Amino acid sequence: MNTDTEISEENIIDREEQEMGRRGHRFVLPEDGYEWKKYGQKFIKNIGKFRSYFKCQRANCTAKKRAEWSSSEPTNLRIVYDGVHTHDSSTSTITSSSNNNGNNNIANQFNLLTQVLGDQSTPPPPPPPPPN
DNA sequence: GCAGTTTGACCACAA
DNA sequence: GTTGTGGTCAAACTG
Numbered sequence: 001m002n003t004d005t006e007i008s009e010e011n012i013i014d015r016e017e018q019e020m021g022r023r024g025h026r027f028v029l030p031e032d033g034y035e036w037k038k039y040g041q042k043f044i045k046n047i048g049k050f051r052s053y054f055k056c057q058r059a060n061c062t063a064k065k066r067a068e069w070s071s072s073e074p075t076n077l078r079i080v081y082d083g084v085h086t087h088d089s090s091t092s093t094i095t096s097s098s099n100n101n102g103n104n105n106i107a108n109q110f111n112l113l114t115q116v117l118g119d120q121s122t123p124p125p126p127p128p129p130p131p132n
Numbered sequence: 133g134c135a136g137t138t139t140g141a142c143c144a145c146a147a
Numbered sequence: 148g149t150t151g152t153g154g155t156c157a158a159a160c161t162g
Binding site for chain 3: 039044066
């Protein structure tokens with residue numbers, strides 16, 4: 001259905017690499033026209049994956065999305081869109097038409113990858129030395 | 133001081 | 148009727 005969309009992470013990585021190539025380094029949050037807010041994260045032991053929950057921050061918009069990834073394979077990300085946006089995207093010309101859902105989802109995926117996994121293009125700094 | 137993110141606790145539903 | 152899992156909310160922490 002249109003309300004539930006699952007996307008493989010392969011496209012995400014591919015697009016990510018393209019974006020990184022274009023921008024030279026880390027990609028900025030690609031505004032897909034929607035404002036997502038993370039409101040929870042859980043480890044679903046039934047599937048052995050972490051799941052993050054996002055809500056569209058727009059007023060009266062009930063659109064949500066979930067991001068699942070394996071603890072052993074954090075790049076194996078799966079995104080599930082739930083619900084539909086009751087508003088139009090404000091920062092993008094992307095529409096909610098079925099033909100453009102792919103682009104729209106990919107844009108969302110960038111955002112998710114960054115929010116869920118952090119910016120993997122820039123490895124975190126080394127941990128501080130132990131207090132001892 | 134503000135905004136955003138993270139984590140824990142609580143509630144509801146299904147088995 | 149009980150237990151477990153999933154989903155959401157709210158408070159605290161970090162940038």
